[in-house]
Amino acid sequence: MKDLSATAPAKFTDPDLTAKGEPRARVALSNPQTLWFNTGTLCNIECANCYIASSPSNDALLYITEAEVRDYLAQIRERRWPIEEIGFTGGEPFMNPEMIPISEAALAEGYQVLILTNAMRPMMRPKVQEGLLRLNSSYPGKLTMRISVDHWSETNHDKERGNGSFARTLEGMDWLRDAGLSMAVAGRTVWGESERDARLGYARLFAERGYAIDASDPAQTVLFPEMDESIDVPEITIACWGILGKSPAQVMCASSRMVVRRRGSAQAAVLACTLLPYAPEFELGTTLAEAERPVSLNHPHCAKFCVLGGASCSG
Structure with missing residues (x-):
């Protein structure tokens, strides 16, 4: 019999x-x-x-500039998108030398600003600390740091991020706490524990x-599933x-x-998804107008992470 699977x-x-x-x-x-x-x-x-394979040497995605951010903020107004939040992710956003003025550009437009950082x-x-203190004072209640804390225990967190990283992240979170800046946390659900046990562990840490x-709030403590493209979904x-x-x-x-x-592109591009920065089929164009077209759910992450896992990068 012929093998049709081939x-x-x-x-x-x-x-x-x-x-x-x-x-x-x-999805429209x-x-x-x-x-x-x-x-x-x-x-x-x-x-x-x-x-996203971020590292001290991966510059596949270049530093976004304040001018580029301001251009897209203007496009939001032109397209009359009902945007409430501007999010910044990396890499590590605070590696970008323009991160403070970039954040201020979004805050000055009245948006909530969410920065994903390892603190x-x-x-x-x-x-950077001086800039964050100034922004938090000038735009109270508008700025939130979402800290990557992969697990509530030092042992598991350091398995992912390296020895000593848990302690250094907590040091940064202590500073944010004492400075009065708003915080959220992003963790992972790869440790073989129930969501209930994970949230209890984070609650004890906090x-x-x-x-x-x-x-207990999924918007303040976001738990992401692992994005393993080798898993059949x-x-x-x-x-x-x-x-x-x-x-x-x-x-x-x-x-x-x-x-x-x-890197190598003449201008910035708009993608359908934060999770697929290297997939060319999810690049929608260079403008927000072009990016208004529907997205075909043509990737394993669409199924495992978003539809079946129900995850979202936003609050």
Whole structure:
């Protein structure tokens, strides 16, 4: 008998159809709430499982500039997007020498600003600390640091980020606490414990350190599944929405886009998703107008992380 599997289409190859020939799910930008900027892939550390492969030497995504950020803020106004939040991710955002003026540009427009950081040495430089104190004073209640704390225990956190990283991150969080800056935390769900046990562990840590972070609130303590592309996941068809009891409006690309500056590119580009910075099929153009088109859920991360895992980078 002929082996048909050898000639069967591979998963996640056709933007319109699944490997079984079923119509692939698509997500419209129905309610843009967050515009993300990748500030650059350079980072002060190299994690064991960084989805974007950030490191002290990876500059595949260049530092975004204040001028570029201001241009996209102007485009938000022109397109009348109902954006509430501007998010900054990396790499480590505070490696970017323009991070303070970039943040201020967004804050001055009235947006909530969320900065994803490891709270280590780049954030702890005196000029950065001075800038954060000034911004927090000038725009009270508008600025939040989301700290990467992969696990509530030092042992597991350091497995991911290197020996001593947990202590250095807590040092930065202590400074943010004492300075009165708002904090949230991002962790991982890869440690073989239930979500309940994970949140209890974070709650103990926050109580011990006096951090005003609610471990039970998914917006303040975000727990992300591992993004392992080697794991076989189902493709998401149009029929899946009804089967799963979910709406396309609940998926991250219905409410957000991300701006990046690729090495070798003449200008910044807008991506459908924060999780797929290197996938060319998720690059939507250079303007927000171009980025308004629907997104085909044509990647394993779309299924495992967003639709089935229900994760979101925004609060």
